[in-house]
Amino acid sequence: MTQEQTLTEFLIAEQRRVPGATGNFTALVNDIRLACKRIANLVGKGSLADLAGKAGSVNVQGEDQAKLDIVANRIFIEIHERAGTLAGMVSEELEDVWQIPEHSRGAYLLAFDPLDGSSNIDVNVSVGSIFSVLPNPDPAAEMGPAAFLQPGERQVCAGYAIYGPTTMLVISFGHGVHGFTLDREIGEFVLTHPNVRIPDGASEFAINSSNSRFWEPAITRYVDECLAGSTGPRGRDFNMRWIASLVAEAHRILLRGGVFLYPRDDRATARSGKLRLLYEANPIGFLIEQAGGRASTGDRPVLELRPTSIHQRTGLVFGSRTEVEIIERYHRDHNVRRFDAPLFGSRGLFRGAG
Numbered sequence: 001m002t003q004e005q006t007l008t009e010f011l012i013a014e015q016r017r018v019p020g021a022t023g024n025f026t027a028l029v030n031d032i033r034l035a036c037k038r039i040a041n042l043v044g045k046g047s048l049a050d051l052a053g054k055a056g057s058v059n060v061q062g063e064d065q066a067k068l069d070i071v072a073n074r075i076f077i078e079i080h081e082r083a084g085t086l087a088g089m090v091s092e093e094l095e096d097v098w099q100i101p102e103h104s105r106g107a108y109l110l111a112f113d114p115l116d117g118s119s120n121i122d123v124n125v126s127v128g129s130i131f132s133v134l135p136n137p138d139p140a141a142e143m144g145p146a147a148f149l150q151p152g153e154r155q156v157c158a159g160y161a162i163y164g165p166t167t168m169l170v171i172s173f174g175h176g177v178h179g180f181t182l183d184r185e186i187g188e189f190v191l192t193h194p195n196v197r198i199p200d201g202a203s204e205f206a207i208n209s210s211n212s213r214f215w216e217p218a219i220t221r222y223v224d225e226c227l228a229g230s231t232g233p234r235g236r237d238f239n240m241r242w243i244a245s246l247v248a249e250a251h252r253i254l255l256r257g258g259v260f261l262y263p264r265d266d267r268a269t270a271r272s273g274k275l276r277l278l279y280e281a282n283p284i285g286f287l288i289e290q291a292g293g294r295a296s297t298g299d300r301p302v303l304e305l306r307p308t309s310i311h312q313r314t315g316l317v318f319g320s321r322t323e324v325e326i327i328e329r330y331h332r333d334h335n336v337r338r339f340d341a342p343l344f345g346s347r348g349l350f351r352g353a354g
């Protein structure tokens with residue numbers, strides 16, 4: 001029987017591939033792993049941990065915080081702030097960049113969503129943590145938001161932990177995607193899904209269709225054609241999914257193919273999209289591209305976007321390459337958004353609609 005490879009062994013092998021590596025990056029990934037294990041432990045306790053429900057506060061995006069959002073955020077910060085690997089942190093749950101004390105500063109930046117999909121916790125549906133590692137572009141400069149405003153293609157590592165029936169850590173260092181399953185008996189992540197590749201030709205799409213009246217024409221056209229199935233232009237039947245948990249959706253697509261859409265739409269709150277670029281779209285996009293798929297804003301690769309603020313939102317479409325390319329083509333075709341059209345402008349008949 002061949003010995004299973006643990007994440008620790010995998011990281012040591014990765015470090016050996018980089019001549020002159022200091023071990024700082026390996027230490028950083030080890031800390032991310034520890035944070036995810038701690039969060040997995042708490043999520044797994046459910047109501048037994050007295051952490052169920054809302055905290056009674058809202059985050060910088062105006063969304064209700066769950067108690068576990070706050071605890072998961074604290075776990076990430078406590079583990080990383082004195083580890084000597086990071087120069088700064090950005091979190092969905094923090095308004096500003098988290099400063100690292102000068103004597104503990106390292107070479108990397110970490111952007112994370114400590115508990116994505118947390119509205120699903122109370123109903124026992126899979127949630128996850130998402131993380132993105134960037135190089136600190138200017139170690140001499142004062143740490144602030146500007147350091148994080150790098151396109152996603154600069155990420156040196158990205159991944160997520162999914163807390164589902166099993167806990168998994170899915171990660172990429174820029175050459176492929178690897179999935180590790182937490183073996184609770186030994187407390188280690190074990191490589192169970194090496195070199196994940198997104199299957200092409202799948203027939204599942206995921207979108208929250210309660211927003212359909214606000215969609216752009218390109219999205220309506222794509223979804224209508226999927227719904228028309230074998231009698232429509234696509235000539236085959238599609239199935240639909242919506243978990244409302246980005247990590248769970250990304251995980252399914254990595255393993256089974258298909259496409260996910262959370263497009264920008266005409267709602268006042270979603271005109272730039274809903275999902276956050278730095279700690280949702282970029283890390284998920286990095287994994288998807290590394291697994292042979294495509295991640296897009298709808299009309300261009302998401303990893304090329306140069307962020308303008310740390311909590312910026314974006315439209316996001318990702319999954320099997322052929323499906324995403326069809327959606328991008330529909331965006332290039334005639335795609336006038338309703339709220340851009342004259343009747344919806346500031347002097348238009350339907351001022352401020354949506």
Ligand code: F6P
Pocket residue numbers: 116117118119208244245246247262274275276280
């Ligand atoms: O960004 C948080 C999130 O819960 C994602 O995990 C998920 O994909 C999305 O929002 C669900 O949004 P909605 O509730 O609008 O369907």
